[in-house]
Amino acid sequence: xxxASTKAPxxxxxxxxxxxxxEMARALRxxxxxxxxxxxxxxLYFVVFGGALGSQIKQVDGVPYGAFIVxxxxxxxLLTQSISNASIGIYFPKFTGTMFELLSAPVAPMELxxxxxxxxxxxxxxxxxxILGTASLFVPLHIVHPFAMLTFLxxxxxTFSLFxxxxxxxxxxxxxxxxxxxxxxxxxTFLGGSFYPISVLPEPWHTISLFNPVVYLxxxxxxxxxxxxDVPVAISLGVTALFLVACLGVISWIxxxxxxxKN
Amino acid sequence: MDTILSVAGxxxxxxxxxxxxxxxxxxxxxxxIFALLGPNGAGKTTLISIICGxxxxxxxxxxxxxxDALTDFKSARRVIGLVPQELSxxxxxxxxxxxxxxRRLFGRSAHDAHIEQVLRDLSLWDKRHxxxxxxxxxxxxRVLIAKALSHEPDILFLDEPTAGVDVALRRxxxxxxxxxxxxxxxxxxxxxxxxxxxxxxxxxxxxxKGKLILxxxxxxxxxxxxxxxxxxxxxxxxxxxxxxxxDWDVKLKEGQLVYSFxxxxxxxxxxxxxxxxxxxxxxxxxxxKSSLEDIFVGLVERDAAA
Ligand SMILES: Nc1ncnc2c1ncn2[C@@H]1O[C@H](COP(=O)(O)OP(=O)(O)OP(=O)(O)O)[C@@H](O)[C@H]1O
Ligand SMILES: [Mg+2]
Numbered sequence: 001x002x003x004a005s006t007k008a009p010x011x012x013x014x015x016x017x018x019x020x021x022x023e024m025a026r027a028l029r030x031x032x033x034x035x036x037x038x039x040x041x042x043x044l045y046f047v048v049f050g051g052a053l054g055s056q057i058k059q060v061d062g063v064p065y066g067a068f069i070v071x072x073x074x075x076x077x078l079l080t081q082s083i084s085n086a087s088i089g090i091y092f093p094k095f096t097g098t099m100f101e102l103l104s105a106p107v108a109p110m111e112l113x114x115x116x117x118x119x120x121x122x123x124x125x126x127x128x129x130x131i132l133g134t135a136s137l138f139v140p141l142h143i144v145h146p147f148a149m150l151t152f153l154x155x156x157x158x159t160f161s162l163f164x165x166x167x168x169x170x171x172x173x174x175x176x177x178x179x180x181x182x183x184x185x186x187x188x189t190f191l192g193g194s195f196y197p198i199s200v201l202p203e204p205w206h207t208i209s210l211f212n213p214v215v216y217l218x219x220x221x222x223x224x225x226x227x228x229x230d231v232p233v234a235i236s237l238g239v240t241a242l243f244l245v246a247c248l249g250v251i252s253w254i255x256x257x258x259x260x261x262k263n
Numbered sequence: 264m265d266t267i268l269s270v271a272g273x274x275x276x277x278x279x280x281x282x283x284x285x286x287x288x289x290x291x292x293x294x295x296i297f298a299l300l301g302p303n304g305a306g307k308t309t310l311i312s313i314i315c316g317x318x319x320x321x322x323x324x325x326x327x328x329x330x331d332a333l334t335d336f337k338s339a340r341r342v343i344g345l346v347p348q349e350l351s352x353x354x355x356x357x358x359x360x361x362x363x364x365x366r367r368l369f370g371r372s373a374h375d376a377h378i379e380q381v382l383r384d385l386s387l388w389d390k391r392h393x394x395x396x397x398x399x400x401x402x403x404x405r406v407l408i409a410k411a412l413s414h415e416p417d418i419l420f421l422d423e424p425t426a427g428v429d430v431a432l433r434r435x436x437x438x439x440x441x442x443x444x445x446x447x448x449x450x451x452x453x454x455x456x457x458x459x460x461x462x463x464x465x466x467x468x469x470x471x472k473g474k475l476i477l478x479x480x481x482x483x484x485x486x487x488x489x490x491x492x493x494x495x496x497x498x499x500x501x502x503x504x505x506x507x508x509x510d511w512d513v514k515l516k517e518g519q520l521v522y523s524f525x526x527x528x529x530x531x532x533x534x535x536x537x538x539x540x541x542x543x544x545x546x547x548x549x550x551x552k553s554s555l556e557d558i559f560v561g562l563v564e565r566d567a568a569a
Binding site: 096 | 330353364
């Protein structure tokens with residue numbers, strides 16, 4: 001039964017895969033609500049904004065209003081869902097005490113992150129595509145840069161899942177898990193040009209908006225859809241990448257110090 | 264001596280300032296059952312948690328089968344299985360899923376025959392499709408043991424494996440431990456039930472207030488520190504201990520003469536001869552030895568007095 005102890009392989013692929021599948025299984029247990037909720041919510045947005053407002057506003061930036069709000073709607077769900085998926089994923093083991101097993105396993109910190117964040121990002125991407133599919137039932141959509149659209153989808157999902165992971169590690173209670181998405185991310189998304197181009201804002205609100213990082217995400221995403229955004233696409237990409245690197249930095253610091261994971 | 268696990272100068276002060284462990288040195292031999300005894304808050308769980316990577320040590324090094332547990336933690340941890348003191352399990356998972364998960368987490372490929380064997384050994388096979396929240400406390404503890412054994416560890420830590428477990432299950436657990444040892448698994452356990460250490464352990468370590476105050480072969484410990492007693496039931500009651508017996512530690516209790524002695528220093532034949540010479544008749548003799556519990560309580564008291 002006992003093998004001689006050899007050095008462990010450099011990467012614990014079984015371990016990463018186990019965590020990834022565990023997290024995906026958690027979502028599948030609540031498959032119904034994970035799918036139905038976004039479909040219904042998106043449909044409601046279209047009825048209210050696309051239908052009611054769209055008949056008044058007609059066109060924004062040369063794009064029919066109904067189509068104009070699609071990138072912002074997807075971003076809204078992507079940001080909140082990435083954060084909540086990833087934060088609950090890592091918070092739950094802390095809460096139930098099963099964290100001991102993750103800490104005692106031969107799994108490197110970054111492997112843990114790949115498993116948890118990978119699963120959370122996967123769920124967000126699937127969600128984004130479902131919302132896109134639902135939206136296309138309401139408005140005709142022609143995506144100008146499909147590859148860039150997918151890149152932004154992927155990058156945003158990963159970045160905000162990393163952000164969610166940090167929040168999950170930081171949180172000491174369930175209220176704190178909801179705190180950041182509800183009080184920070186949702187307002188920033190609404191104010192970040194989900195439903196209007198920020199160019200329509202009077203000063204000083206236009207300038208103030210430029211300090212909202214979500215503006216850059218939505219703008220880049222909208223550029224991928226329609227070939228136009230509020231800011232140049234390179235800046236959008238740069239801001240997203242910057243946030244990604246910042247999250248990675250915080251996470252590696254967390255594991256180096258064991259902050260809120262280890263005594 | 265074949266050392267499988269070596270702890271050197273490991274200490275821990277928690278962020279709260281609580282000094283949980285003073286520097287501990289301890290070598291665990293391959294294939295032994297080592298029992299760590301100590302009162303509540305002595306530092307047993309802290310020491311185990313440090314070895315398993317759950318708590319960061321303040322000082323010291325740990326070597327597991329030649330691998331440094333801090334720098335080469337992957338090689339060290341994958342040969343270790345841990346059954347924690349707390350019943351921390353994924354309530355929504357099934358028994359089978361959670362045990363398979365543990366095996367993969369520890370970097371091993373699927374091995375259904377082994378998982379089945381472990382679940383059968385722990386009488387969990389019939390419950391394999393049950394959700395963990397549907398299980399009783401004793402069964403949950405067995406699930407934790409199954410998880411710890413899922414990846415065929417060389418070293419198994421059992422942190423109070425029989426706390427809150429009924430007598431029948433405790434016996435099963437002891438059998439399992441002996442079976443694992445027969446297969447070559449090294450086992451380190453903590454317990455408050457002294458008879459458990461007495462029943463199972465090859466060696467015993469006593470820890471108190473964060474200090475490892477003693478490590479000894481169980482048999483030697485019993486011999487060295489074990490107080491023995493002989494109760495002599497007299498044929499005719501006597502009023503007081505005869506002064507001629509002053510050389511022996513003899514007291515009169517409930518009509519019996521009670522002679523206390525150390526295992527190494529007994530003088531029973533002389534005492535009986537003396538009684539015969541004095542004409543004190545007796546109809547029954549009964550000897551008993553103190554349990555590890557008595558020894559342990561004595562040790563902790565001595566440590567407190569020092
Ligand atoms: N996370 C923590 N933060 C601060 N102090 C802690 C922490 N965990 C344990 N301690 C303290 O460290 C000391 C040792 O605790 P430990 O859990 O190791 O004891 P133990 O020997 O396992 O006790 P028991 O028999 O009750 O399980 C105790 O004084 C305890 O209060
Ligand atoms: Mg303990």
